[in-house]
Amino acid sequence: ESDIARYQNFLGQLPMVCKAGTVMVAHHGIWHCAQPNLTDRTRYMFKLRLNPTVRQLKLWNTDDIDDPEVNGLLNTNHRWYGNESRLEIVNRIKLWRFLIGDETFDLGYWLSRLENEPTTTAALVT
Template sequence: MSELTMTAVERRHLLSAEQMARFVTEGFLLLDAFVPQQLNERVYEDQVQGGHGHTFWNRSEAVREVFELPEVQGIIQSLVGSRPVYDHSFLHIVPDHYPVAQDWHGDSIIDVRPHAFDIQLFYFSHDAPPEMGPTLILPGSHLRKINTFSLARYKNIVGQRQLAGKAGTLAILHHGIWHCAQPNATDRTRYVFKLRLRPGQEQRGLFNLDGYDSPEVRRIIEQGYQRWQGNEDRLDHMQRAKLWRYVTGDDSVDVSFEGALTRMGI
């Protein structure tokens, strides 16, 4: 197993307070065409020439370079710190005209941490349009813990979002988000590389905190309701507020429903 090389990054490469608020609220960030095309082409060549599964991380220098870009390192450090732990990686390969969809599920359900989280980074070296079947996710689902494939009986859920994008697209997911891969209806093979990282330190105050309690940032969290949440949407609001306290490192900031955290003396 090869570790991820981390270097100090400039403040401008850290996630902004608004970006972190969206991650806390929706459980993911999607950066379209984020990785330079020249590097995408090198990774794609490695993928076509036989990289697969757990071995690709060690076999492809190019894919490791993707995660050593200052912009990517800034995202990683904002979420899991400067000493993240390499958990695992995998190159998923879906052949052309593959008709099978993956069932809805969540990863690593046995997790007793109240607020800490792993991240999973999905990287596409090539264009991944909707018809190619990139992963479906359900925004806001990361704070409702479920038991692996207990969601498998569902097919479509209102508000679901597909991680489609151009070559170089990078999706950063909270490990608890509900997701499922889709059929590939094109005549091209779909490659997606997944890297999972665990935090090597407490995840408090790691991003650019400028304006973390501004009206704009508060609005993102306070209005982050999803239609699928139904009658429990205010409970999800409370979970967002607790996670926001954790990632900001400020145990007095309160973006909960009607200031419930403060009223309850929490």
């Protein structure tokens, strides 16, 4: 987990202002927060949770999946993560592995070092 959830507001955020009847689609994993309704009209919100029936593996345009810029984006450190920046990088690696179906993907051995556990047991000396 990361600590972005502790922030209700941050510098540069923009409120979503739109006409009545507008439909907005967003991923709820992206930072968001509620804002007061400053009108005299009732505001409604509907959440639609999708549950795919097939494995969501590379179901997007993967022409640039090996572009070095992808690794740069995944390895970007945002200062608001503070001490949890390492955990954020590890979580990104895990998500990218899941999305591309490659359990060996890593950025600078971040996750490989954690997974490199000995598999053999030393003989007990008596």
